[in-house]
Amino acid sequence: MAAVRLKDIAKDLGVSTVTVSKVLRGNPEIGEKTRARVLKRVRELNYQPNMQARGLAGGRSFTAGLVVPDLVHPFFGEFAKSLGGALRASGLGLMLASSEEDPEIEVQEIRTLLNRGVDVLLVASCQTLESESLFFGDGARPLLLIDRNFTKIGASFVGSDDVQVGEMGTRHLISLGRKHVAHIGGQGMSPAVDRQAGYRKAMAAAKIKVPANFVVTRDRIEESGDSVGYYAMQELLSQGARPDAVFCYNDLSALGAMKAAMQAGLRIPEDIAFVGCGNLRYAEYLKVPLTSIDHGTERLGVAAANLASQLAESPLSLAQTVLLEPRLMVRRSSVAE
Amino acid sequence: MAAVRLKDIAKDLGVSTVTVSKVLRGNPEIGEKTRARVLKRVRELNYQPNMQARGLAGGRSFTAGLVVPDLVHPFFGEFAKSLGGALRASGLGLMLASSEEDPEIEVQEIRTLLNRGVDVLLVASCQTLESESLFFGDGARPLLLIDRNFTKIGASFVGSDDVQVGEMGTRHLISLGRKHVAHIGGQGMSPAVDRQAGYRKAMAAAKIKVPANFVVTRDRIEESGDSVGYYAMQELLSQGARPDAVFCYNDLSALGAMKAAMQAGLRIPEDIAFVGCGNLRYAEYLKVPLTSIDHGTERLGVAAANLASQLAESPLSLAQTVLLEPRLMVRRSSVAE
DNA sequence: GTCATTCGCGTAATCGGTAACGCAAAGCGA
DNA sequence: TCGCTTTGCGTTACCGATTACGCGAATGAC
Numbered sequence: 090m091a092a093v094r095l096k097d098i099a100k101d102l103g104v105s106t107v108t109v110s111k112v113l114r115g116n117p118e119i120g121e122k123t124r125a126r127v128l129k130r131v132r133e134l135n136y137q138p139n140m141q142a143r144g145l146a147g148g149r150s151f152t153a154g155l156v157v158p159d160l161v162h163p164f165f166g167e168f169a170k171s172l173g174g175a176l177r178a179s180g181l182g183l184m185l186a187s188s189e190e191d192p193e194i195e196v197q198e199i200r201t202l203l204n205r206g207v208d209v210l211l212v213a214s215c216q217t218l219e220s221e222s223l224f225f226g227d228g229a230r231p232l233l234l235i236d237r238n239f240t241k242i243g244a245s246f247v248g249s250d251d252v253q254v255g256e257m258g259t260r261h262l263i264s265l266g267r268k269h270v271a272h273i274g275g276q277g278m279s280p281a282v283d284r285q286a287g288y289r290k291a292m293a294a295a296k297i298k299v300p301a302n303f304v305v306t307r308d309r310i311e312e313s314g315d316s317v318g319y320y321a322m323q324e325l326l327s328q329g330a331r332p333d334a335v336f337c338y339n340d341l342s343a344l345g346a347m348k349a350a351m352q353a354g355l356r357i358p359e360d361i362a363f364v365g366c367g368n369l370r371y372a373e374y375l376k377v378p379l380t381s382i383d384h385g386t387e388r389l390g391v392a393a394a395n396l397a398s399q400l401a402e403s404p405l406s407l408a409q410t411v412l413l414e415p416r417l418m419v420r421r422s423s424v425a426e
Numbered sequence: 427m428a429a430v431r432l433k434d435i436a437k438d439l440g441v442s443t444v445t446v447s448k449v450l451r452g453n454p455e456i457g458e459k460t461r462a463r464v465l466k467r468v469r470e471l472n473y474q475p476n477m478q479a480r481g482l483a484g485g486r487s488f489t490a491g492l493v494v495p496d497l498v499h500p501f502f503g504e505f506a507k508s509l510g511g512a513l514r515a516s517g518l519g520l521m522l523a524s525s526e527e528d529p530e531i532e533v534q535e536i537r538t539l540l541n542r543g544v545d546v547l548l549v550a551s552c553q554t555l556e557s558e559s560l561f562f563g564d565g566a567r568p569l570l571l572i573d574r575n576f577t578k579i580g581a582s583f584v585g586s587d588d589v590q591v592g593e594m595g596t597r598h599l600i601s602l603g604r605k606h607v608a609h610i611g612g613q614g615m616s617p618a619v620d621r622q623a624g625y626r627k628a629m630a631a632a633k634i635k636v637p638a639n640f641v642v643t644r645d646r647i648e649e650s651g652d653s654v655g656y657y658a659m660q661e662l663l664s665q666g667a668r669p670d671a672v673f674c675y676n677d678l679s680a681l682g683a684m685k686a687a688m689q690a691g692l693r694i695p696e697d698i699a700f701v702g703c704g705n706l707r708y709a710e711y712l713k714v715p716l717t718s719i720d721h722g723t724e725r726l727g728v729a730a731a732n733l734a735s736q737l738a739e740s741p742l743s744l745a746q747t748v749l750l751e752p753r754l755m756v757r758r759s760s761v762a763e
Numbered sequence: 764g765t766c767a768t769t770c771g772c773g774t775a776a777t778c779g780g781t782a783a784c785g786c787a788a789a790g791c792g793a
Numbered sequence: 794t795c796g797c798t799t800t801g802c803g804t805t806a807c808c809g810a811t812t813a814c815g816c817g818a819a820t821g822a823c
Contacts (some may be wrong), residue, residue: 118801174524371712444773481810543815
């Protein structure tokens with residue numbers, strides 16, 4: 090069952106390979122009769138074009154490359170899934186790489202993907218905002234940033250409106266009558282910065298002053314998973330003025346924070362309410378179901394796929410930005426049953 | 427910053443492209459002096475080989491293809507992550523496709539991956555065992571089955587020893603003094619079959635008869651997520667003889683089953699104990715932390731990557747089977763604190 | 764000092780497909 | 794019927810690499 094090539098079909102029919110190629114490519118200069126014969130034989134032999142050769146000759150590989158920091162992170166998993174499906178519908182394959190949250194691996198993976206000839210590069214970068222000047226592809230292929238934006242680069246972007254995310258979560262807590270809303274934040278990336286900005290915006294709109302020690306950010310390098318939130322919460326609690334609500338940068342940190350709060354004997358949500366971001370699956374099975382902000386990850390994937398296939402076809406088209414509206418999912422961590 | 431090609435380096439140095447290629451390939455027939463000059467220039471220009479061309483000429487693409495049923499499923503997410511990292515270490519890229527649990531899409535994705543010239547194909551198939559004769563690649567590329575085995579095909583396999591998984595979970599429940607251990611099973615795939623076999627083996631070893639209505643399997647098609655377990659548990663409870671323990675096919679079904687049990691007023695684990703499979707993340711944050719069997723997903727990924735890179739290098743080597751030992755993670759769903 | 768090796772590198776063909784051009788036959792108007 | 798445009802398909806070159814071979818020069822044996 091060796092692969093059947095263009096040449097085989099051509100020889101079979103007594104035509105040239107070019108003719109067959111033209112038929113498959115939809116070139117109108119081939120006569121109806123020949124076209125029909127070719128198409129028939131193509132189906133009979135179940136011909137499948139060799140994409141490597143096609144890529145070499147045509148300068149396109151019909152493949153998109155995706156670099157994510159961590160495939161296990163529910164957001165990126167869902168995103169990759171949704172993206173892959175939508176890309177397939179556009180005839181694009183997906184090459185996947187994980188940077189393991191390491192900027193150097195990220196650069197390496199990007200290089201590898203480019204060498205493999207991807208038509209468009211999607212990156213959820215783990216570079217910090219300061220390193221904006223760093224290597225981001227070779228400029229020859231369109232770049233599409235995911236979730237984390239680097240405005241100075243001028244690349245396309247698909248993600249959530251994170252300022253709104255921050256506002257929405259914080260406003261929810263305020264609307265519940267909480268006056269002492271703290272924030273456990275992330276570091277370096279645009280979502281972290283923007284969500285904190287949204288938090289401050291909502292607080293300002295409600296005319297509530299934000300005490301300096303109410304915003305805690307911890308370096309993600311030294312800690313992993315939920316421990317960031319855990320230690321951040323301990324830090325908050327060790328201070329005099331205790332918050333009655335916390336808006337957390339993401340769900341995992343919210344989990345850690347809730348753990349620390351419960352260990353300190355606080356009741357959720359009576360004594361202290363929590364809001365996370367990401368709306369991770371199983372959120373409803375948790376000990377305390379978590380109120381969270383949903384990014385509409387599937388829609389993000391579809392939007393990214395659309396933009397990607399457009400960029401793959403016309404690499405020189407202008408950079409575009411797609412921002413999706415977040416949605417608040419209210420659960421027990423903020424509202425008692 | 428257009429891509430630098432072999433030809434550019436060659437022209438620069440006044441040698442032929444073949445010479446450069448030979449140097450990079452480690453061919454010993456090139457003199458020390460030339461070799462040094464070439465390597466120097468290669469580094470200066472930061473030359474990156476075009477993998478498409480390399481693949482065309484050499485018949486290898488240095489790429490592995492992976493087809494999973496659902497990237498969001500924690501097992502496959504973790505597996506893909508681990509696999510990708512380990513493959514990278516072997517110089518292989520990863521092309522990812524998701525079949526969405528649809529056998530037809532699966533076949534389509536496999537075709538696509540083969541057209542793209544992957545050197546080896548890894549598939550966690552969603553075909554049922556009966557459809558073994560179905561299309562599984564073209565036979566020209568080595569096939570590596572993941573998690574779900576099809577013994578008749580004679581392909582390589584990497585997965586858990588699922589009979590042992592079933593035994594281990596069931597034995598744990600029996601060792602806790604439970605006499606009425608039921609089983610909520612999956613359908614069609616080898617893990618489901620094997621785990622049920624393990625369950626029966628453990629029951630037989632303890633000389634406990636398995637009532638016919640103590641084994642419930644439901645068709646996964648009509649239901650999704652945890653609802654399988656939910657309805658299965660209701661089915662179990664609606665019968666006269668009530669179990670005091672349930673060994674579940676996977677964690678999600680265990681979650682659903684526990685939900686149904688709690689709704690029926692049963693206390694976990696006092697009245698009824700549960701064991702799941704998969705040891706999904708967040709298991710410890712659950713309302714009732716779930717005792718589960720860990721597959722060592724990361725190790726599976728690494729093992730698969732090793733085998734895959736070996737198969738990619740010598741496609742004709744014999745099919746191999748790698749079975750990893752499962753580990754029991756005891757939590758509150760089976761043992762009170 | 765010859766002849767046979769080895770060494771070191773280049774030439775040509777190939778992988779499977781695509782794009783630019785060429786060219787014969789058919790169509791058409793006058 | 795002559796000449797000009799289409800129509801329909803084939804030739805050639807090329808994408809960027811690799812492998813098989815060829816050949817001149819340096820090397821060594823005698």
